[in-house]
Amino acid sequence: MKTILAALIATSFLAGATTSAKAADDAPITVASLDSAAAKTSSLQILSKGGAKSKAARRDISQSPIPRELVAFNEAAAPGTIIVDNSERRLYHVLGGGVAVKYAVSVGRSGFLWTGTNTVSRKAEWPTWTPPEKMRAREAKKGKILPASMKGGIDNPLGARAMYLGSTIYRIHGTNQPSSIGKAMSSGCIRMANEDVEHLYASVEIGATVIVRD
Numbered sequence: 001m002k003t004i005l006a007a008l009i010a011t012s013f014l015a016g017a018t019t020s021a022k023a024a025d026d027a028p029i030t031v032a033s034l035d036s037a038a039a040k041t042s043s044l045q046i047l048s049k050g051g052a053k054s055k056a057a058r059r060d061i062s063q064s065p066i067p068r069e070l071v072a073f074n075e076a077a078a079p080g081t082i083i084v085d086n087s088e089r090r091l092y093h094v095l096g097g098g099v100a101v102k103y104a105v106s107v108g109r110s111g112f113l114w115t116g117t118n119t120v121s122r123k124a125e126w127p128t129w130t131p132p133e134k135m136r137a138r139e140a141k142k143g144k145i146l147p148a149s150m151k152g153g154i155d156n157p158l159g160a161r162a163m164y165l166g167s168t169i170y171r172i173h174g175t176n177q178p179s180s181i182g183k184a185m186s187s188g189c190i191r192m193a194n195e196d197v198e199h200l201y202a203s204v205e206i207g208a209t210v211i212v213r214d
Contacts, residue, residue, distance in 0.1 A: 058154060061176045064193030066104035073100035080205060082120075082172070084190055084212040086113055089182050091172070091190065093200055103200065105172075106180040106191035114188055118166040120208045123201060126152030127162040132169055135187060160194040161201040165210055172210070173197060 071092075077083060079096030086107045092100040108114060129150040131139075136146045150156050159174020172190040174197040180186070181193055190212070192200065 061154070061178055062160070062194035063178065064104055064181050064196050065178060066182050068104070068196055068199065069102045071100055071102045072098055073102075074098050077211075078209070080208050082200075082204065082208060082210045084172075084210070086115065086184075086212065086214050089184065091192070091200075093203065101200075103192055103196045104182045106175065106183050106185050108186050108188040109184045112186065112188045113184065114170070115212050115214055117209065117211050118168065118170075120163045120172075120204055120206055120210060121166050122164040123204070123206065124152075124162045124164070125201075126156070126160060127158045127171075127173065128152055129156050129158045159192075159197060161197040163201065163204060163210075172200070 073092060073094060075083075075094075077094045079094055081094040083092040083094065083100075084090075084105065084107065085092070089105055089107055091103045091105045093103070094100045129152075130148070131146045136148075139146050152158070155176060157176060158171070159176060162171045162173040164171050170189050172192065174194040175181070175191040176194075177185075177191075178193045180191055185191075
């Protein structure tokens with residue numbers, strides 16, 4: 001059976017970015033589930049789909065320092081499931097057929113890391129940021145006064161898109177600090193580069209399962 005390297009597919013959809021899908025030992029992953037022309041075309045259509053670029057977006061705070069990848073993913077998870085791996089600092093969006101899109105993310109810093117399962121309860125474009133009272137009090141002790149609320153926009157810490165997790169205070173959202181991607185720097189939310197969160201947002205449905213694990 002003819003196989004297609006995930007690295008070649010990733011190159012074809014990542015807007016000219018040079019990427020490769022590799023396992024932990026950096027060996028190329030063969031994605032056998034994409035060997036038919038129909039499957040390849042379908043997957044490429046999903047992967048190339050993204051939100052319309054807003055005039056408010058700026059490339060210097062939108063592009064991830066770690067490009068997204070198409071990778072082999074053979075865990076038992078339904079298509080559409082989002083899995084966040086805290087230790088790896090990566091988010092997997094399961095496409096089915098043994099394939100997922102892998103994004104670099106920023107996770108909770110020490111004392112703010114969490115695990116659990118929830119669902120996407122709401123989605124918002126250029127969301128309003130309403131920092132929790134505990135966060136405002138915590139930052140005030142450091143001499144930083146946070147606003148009670150901030151409208152969406154290029155300076156908003158939630159970035160271009162947000163996907164809210166159940167009734168919790170946590171979200172998967174964009175950021176105006178792409179340098180935090182791949183690190184543990186958030187207050188518990190899952191941060192993505194704006195380009196990546198727009199890409200994920202376009203494919204995620206309300207009610208999608210989100211698993212956050214160590």
